[in-house]
Amino acid sequence: MDHAQHDDLRKENQSLNRQLQEYKELVDAIKNGSIDALAINKNGEPEIFALESTDYVYRVLVENFAESALNVTDTGLIVYANSAFDRLLNAANATLVGANIESFLDSKSKKAFKEMFRASFSGTSKGELVLSYNGKKIPVYVSMSSLYPRFPGIGIIITDLTEKKEQEIFTSSLEHKISERTAFIQQVIDSSVEAISTFDKDLNYTSINKTALQDLALSANDIIGKNVLEIFPHLKETAQYQSMQRALGGETVFHNNIISQSNGTVYEAYFKPLIVNEEITGVLLMARDITTVVHAKRRLEEMNRELEVKNTELMHTNTELASFSYIASHDLQEPLRKIQAFTGRILDKQSDEFTKTTKDYFTRIIAAAAAMQNLIDALHAYSRTSVLKPEFILTDLNQIMEDVKRSMQEMITSSEAVIDCPTLPTIRVIPLQMHQVFSNLINNAIKFRKPKERPYIKITAELISEENIKEEVALPKRKYWKISVTDNGIGFEKIYGEKIFELFQKLHGKDAYSGTGIGLSICKKIIQNHKGLINVNSEPGMGTTFNIYLPART
Template identity: 45%
Template structure:
């Protein structure tokens, strides 16, 4: 075995390791006895030095406080008060630190009491100055001079006390340095102990290095798997990652970042210029502006742009990123996602929405026009029926009169139906102007609309004061009118209807009906009556267009009124619920958002 082979062999490492143990053990035996004494004397010297340093720092802070006071007198700058408070805090911290490290020195503790008293007096002088106003020359020059010189004596006294304390520490420093030098003569024993500890650490380190090496191998395997998993995720997720070192302006692209552009991984050196060649001409300036903002302001908000792949295919990309600090280097980490399918899907949805909106407008127009056109023949029918009743009713047979009466009633119902359809069409049209309106006025207007019915039925309406809200006024008035009409229409026979209207302010946490719907704050308006009621199973069905729970001969109506109410509430991004029980009345609960 030659020398080089022996050096590389494990036997050489073992021999060196054993020799090191022997040498370290010998030196440790020599230094063992003196280590404690050397440590104690070293700490005492350091403690003495720290006291002197802290005292000087304290005086510096006090001097800064004096300077800030004079600056305030000279400039009357109110922001200096904040600096003065900071100086006072620094003085207190330094004072507490000196008290801590001189805890065992009785003489120094006495001087600290004097020093604290002087500092409190200094605070008093400074606070007196801060209480004055030096703007606009309010104070005379003599008073200004006095304020400038105030505190000079206390500064002198503080300096004097600090000097005495430093002198005491210097005396202690000389004594402790002498002890320290004596202990240094026996430092071989300390060295020996140190090397003994080093020996133990060396053994532990050797074991640790062996374990770490195995761990590193394991971590490298896991990292390899993780990298492969990340690469696979990028391929499946159709996105790539990139990094920009903001200090060196160097880019790094992941493999899939190249694939998104139609290249094989590492096809070119990662850089901005080659990437920008693929940007759609219409998006080039926008991407360039965002890129410059990203580099100089370290901001990369999410944005979408178009690119051409190497084969000429147009794709939509979305980029985003954030800055991280790694080993004092600023790295912008970003992702590039191919969102072409999402963009195309959104465009298709938007196109369908446009078609749907167009169809809705056509349906609304048809409903509105058809309802108007139906009124003309209905008007003629009603006119001829009226003439027949006025002139020829007596000439008709009894059955003919009954037929004519039924025709007249049917025409009346058709008139009501057309009016309700027109009203429903009006609530579904897009032209809705919201304005801040007093709901009390709308409620009063609704009562006036139903005044004849209220008087006939001797209805009693009790209501609390309603708020002002951003609403479509005519719709909310129609809502109130329909609900009042509905309660009076379905009242009990020979019992005056009583309608109670109450209001409370609620949020999603306090109301179980809407706690899973939204997090908006609402006004909850409740219409309750003492009418005939209905089965609760129909609570949702009654808001459907043309739904009636009673025979038309028993109760007049078209089944459109509550459907209009629901549509009005939906227009205002609110909610409406019904609760009822046969012969115990009905309750309609409305939720209108405080802000739309």
């Protein structure tokens, strides 16, 4: 090798080494970040590329967007996707870049996407689409902008509408619920028997229910928004109009008798202030048709009045009838007694001069007169229990019994009856009526005595509690005095028990025992007056017991 050649080679080697060193330094410098820009020859023209890129700010902004930002080629190939898109699809960025955007579209959105994508080539396009990835559907709003001619592709911004859609669904369901609820309330209000209407502060109709419309025979369109005086001019001077004004002042006013001018219907109505947020916004009117009630009440009052008049008339009649029977029975007695007295005397004095037939006839006249006498006496007594005003007096029954014995002295003496009477209680009674009861019972005991046996009448009195009385009493939970009158007379069959208290009920034939059949019904009536009970126990041939139950003093 010649020296010159060797020298050249060495020189070239040195130059290459230097060049390599320079490149190494350049590369190191670039890698170290100590270079700001690169000068690049492009088509023979120098172009400066800044390394510390000026689009750094935009890059950071785009990367940290809440919305997804994509760069795609004209075939839909994704060349850039920011982190929001990773989050939207929940995928690694490296698997998204390089994929075609179409593969992330829901099948139903593909056609719409293609149209939007095509449209974006000549500017921008927007619309709602649905993405689908790993089985998850994501509603999105997509905005596309052409980046031509500076950049061969399309910029896409995607907004997640999931929340918005959920909100929409929620809102619409809420609206649905509200409208359902409103319809329900409206139905309830419409079904109300009350006529309901509302007014604003100027007393213009704001709402009205079906019942009110039916009552007024108008449609809602005729009324809503109109002033109450426009619909009902005659109201102006009425108390109802004043009540509406008072309701506007915060008062609740009640009318119990509003009569409709058009058809005479009667209403009762409330005028109430409508209060929203503690402020009076209008008037609520609730009116109820009470025509039938009022008419019924009026009719009832009329009937009551009629009844009262009739009652008074009846009382008069009763009183007149009672006093008539009292007077009649009293006056009837007189001539009858005389017939008896005179015929009795004739029979006694002159019967020896009579033929057998005449004597028999006289006996029959006397018997008939006696029967009539009994009837009149009983009628007299019965009418007296009705006429006299019952006056309850605290009375010693022993005294009553003494009086009875005295007034019956003749009968007792002639029958040789023995009355065994212990101490009787002092209770509130109508003295004359109790006198009647005792005298009727003793009279009965003597009247129905066994022939050829001395009548023995035993009276007992004991205080018992109400539970020990078999029959139902008028005053429960009270103590009662049980007064029993027992005789040793002929008695009667059990089956007649209640019957003997009925008016004109006689158990025995006319001939055997005299009696009118009124006495015991008087007793029953009197005991009823005293809120007590009377019953009887008897057996033929074994005597009879009358039990009187009278309420004791409380």
